[in-house]
Amino acid sequence: MKKVLMGMAIASSLATMMFVPNQAQAAVEANIGATSNYLWRGVSQSADSASVSGGIDYSDDSGFYAGTWVGSLGDGNGAETDFYLGFGGESGDFGYDVGYILYHYADLDDGDFGEVYFNGSYADFSFGVAYTVNSQVDDGSLFDTGDIYYSVGYGFEVAKEYSVGLTYGYYDFDAGSDSDYGHLQVDISKGDFTFSVSRADEDSGDDDTKFVVSWGTTF
Template identity: 65%
Template sequence: MKTHNKLSLITALLGLSLASPVCLAEVSANIGVTSNYLWRGVTQSSDGPSISGGLDYSHESGFYAGTWVGSIDWGNGNGVETDWYAGYSGEAGDFGYDVGYIYYAYPEEEYDDSNFGELYFNGSFGDLGFGLAYTANSDADDDAPFGKGDMYYHVSYSFALPEDFSLGLTYGYYSFDIDEAVHGDKDYGHFQLDLSKGDFTFTLSKADEESGDDDTKFVVSWGTSF
């Protein structure tokens, strides 16, 4: 489950610029591989490797749209996640913003009733990042996890280190709009540390036990761009 501003598992592979006196647009492709596909602190690949790739279109006005595909395994067989998204991003002084919609689709029969869509807002001020996502529609029941009404919040901070290394710290919190009498308390927080250099990222991740996946995760990811 990939969001537009969180591309820790993939980077651009191929870029193509289309220019005219009136507008400037760019189409790019991306591909990546990771030892464990994590989304909001929880594995999407049964703690195994995952490959991914996608296409993005961006316009100088700030509008963008794209799609992303990644291999998944929730313990019920190998599958594919396909994300479709569109939004608008820009800057106002030192403040950056990104608003849009993303739809998470799971075509395999084993993943029936898993599709859902989110409205999201992400902001940045210098090295500080923050955002939220709201589940606007879902194939799941409204009172079940990943049903309509769920909220996800996150805050992050990045540091530039010597020798072209960079360090990112993220804390996220998932709040589920569910019937706790039926499903129990599913709300959880998670912490993630990303150490990057060039095309490689080393990730340390830990989620609360309410996530159902609270083992400490050590992940290596690779991507390339040109």
């Protein structure tokens, strides 16, 4: 049961998943990160414990990108590996990103699922939608085909080198409205560090306010 059980606060902004391709030339970029609690769409994927991650991405000047990301899960649940590809670009103040992502859980039987997604941005605002198109979970369970996740966000600078991001997301599960939930997150970032406050309104017992410190860098 992947996402209620599992799924980096960095990823909350990244969970809107806006990939910006290198517009000058093809590039390969690696990333590493660590967080006190791996949050995905407002819910802890690491059993409220620390998580480390790493990934590698390819992008070219056409806007195409592809990559993979691996993050540790807590409570003996192994690791999550994501594979994704897509196309992104921008025109004036408007940015867009459309693609597909597969979430793979090596230590979880029948837990993998995939989504197609669209993310857009205009000036300081962002919005996105992700639709589950394939899944190994049992029919009628959460994270089955037909689930939809919506998000909106706003980001701004408050002082030199400090930025604030606000995100609201809503998960609409095809299995039934009793499992649907919304979440709100505030991220304050400086350099490679992010402090997050997040709260989800859902029924799995993970609805307390969470305070998370994360670090991530690319090279």
